[in-house]
Amino acid sequence: MTPHKHQDIRDMLLDAAGLSLDRLPMLHVLFDRMATACADGLRQFAASQAYYSFLSIENGRIGEVLEAYEGMAIAGIFRAPSWDSQLIVGFDRDFIFSMVEVLFGSDGSEPPVEDERSFTNIEGRVAQMLFEQMAKALGTSFALVSDTTFQFERQETRMDFAVIGRRNNMAVVAKFLLQALNRGGEMFVLIPQTALTPLRRALAHTNVAETGNRDVQWAQKIRQEINRTEVKLRAILEEREMTLGEVSEFKVGQVLKLNATPTSRVKLESAAQPLFWCRLGQSDGAYVVRLDEQISQNQDFIDDILPR
Known part of the structure; x- marks a missing residue:
């Protein structure tokens, strides 16, 4: 054939x-x-x-x-x-x-x-x-x-x-x-x-x-x-989950203890989209963050469910 x-x-x-x-x-x-x-x-x-x-x-x-x-x-x-x-x-x-x-x-x-x-x-x-x-x-x-x-x-x-x-x-x-x-x-x-x-x-x-x-x-x-579009960035030192009952008992002057320390990583995000892990620091009397590592979607998911 x-x-x-x-x-x-x-x-x-x-x-x-x-x-x-x-x-x-x-x-x-x-x-x-x-x-x-x-x-x-x-x-x-x-x-x-x-x-x-x-x-x-x-x-x-x-x-x-x-x-x-x-x-x-x-x-x-x-x-x-x-x-x-x-x-x-x-x-x-x-x-x-x-x-x-x-x-x-x-x-x-x-x-x-x-x-x-x-x-x-x-x-x-x-x-x-x-x-x-x-x-x-x-x-x-x-x-x-x-x-x-x-x-x-x-x-x-x-x-x-x-x-x-x-x-x-x-x-x-x-x-x-x-x-x-x-x-x-x-x-x-x-x-x-x-x-x-x-x-x-x-x-x-x-x-x-x-x-x-x-x-x-x-x-x-x-x-x-697109490059001229303004976006808001948010640096998050720590996130905690609490019950609605606990939040309803908050009082003015109450102190909330954080587990984060000055060496903890800070999450930089925009529009609820994680962008970078950062390090906290100071410069000229103001807090600053240094970009340390880009956050991938998979890694962010792992970091959210596993303690650091």
């Missing part, structure tokens, strides 16, 4: 077994990139800032995934010609209602819409505009692994009409969170596994070149702002 035959058999076995998301780390990169592209595309339409964040990715049957959104979402059907396949992007009710407020200049002072009514024509038009933007975001994201375009075909409010293949076929579904005006919603992207199977090798390895495309000036700006 030739090596080519061996490769064909391996591919057939892998295709039959389906996609293991743990072995496709590039999918996470693509969907993170999609969240960024969605936020960037929305800036030209909205005065208020809206944030997209990639939440999760999992396998599921097309029918079961769509059934969970029945009566709660608008689905957009897209075609990827070079994949010879279709995929679905969906916006749930909260997503649509929040996006309408963002696009029409709301300041978020009104309570969020909670009606379980049908979508209006305006909400449908807003969804269509967002789907057209999603075609660009999909193309930008998947350009890392596949030179393809995504064509928006139609939208559906009935999930049983959102047909892109047999409903018991397996698919990959990625979920995103929209945050805007102190409210938000969910977006999902559903791609049949048969469309991604030919890209399996490209998706199995993280594209190192992607990290080189970041905006260097923006990264430097973020670093500068």
Whole structure:
């Protein structure tokens, strides 16, 4: 049997077994990139800032995934010609209602819409505009692994009409969170596994070149702002556990005896996060601490349960 035959058999076995998301780390990169592209595309339409964040990715049957959104979402059907396949992007009710407020200049002072009514024509038009933007975001994201375009075909409010293949076929579904005006919603992207199977090798390895495309000036700006952030440090000489009854009997003038000595180590922490073990000292009449050892999470746990 030739090596080519061996490769064909391996591919057939892998295709039959389906996609293991743990072995496709590039999918996470693509969907993170999609969240960024969605936020960037929305800036030209909205005065208020809206944030997209990639939440999760999992396998599921097309029918079961769509059934969970029945009566709660608008689905957009897209075609990827070079994949010879279709995929679905969906916006749930909260997503649509929040996006309408963002696009029409709301300041978020009104309570969020909670009606379980049908979508209006305006909400449908807003969804269509967002789907057209999603075609660009999909193309930008998947350009890392596949030179393809995504064509928006139609939208559906009935999930049983959102047909892109047999409903018991397996698919990959990625979920995103929209945050805007102190409210938000969910977006999902559903791609049949048969469309991604030919890209399996490209998706199995993280594209190192992607990290080189970041905006260097923006990264430097973020670093500068972080470095200027003020934080509070606390030096702890000793910590003791007491019962509430003992604390309730405290009196003004009472002296509490500490087991710590001038040679005891002092814990330096910020926001309840231990940072360093220190040594206590004096300089110019003031107490000082000298950084002695960085605290690791595991070591801190051991030191907390074992006496020093």
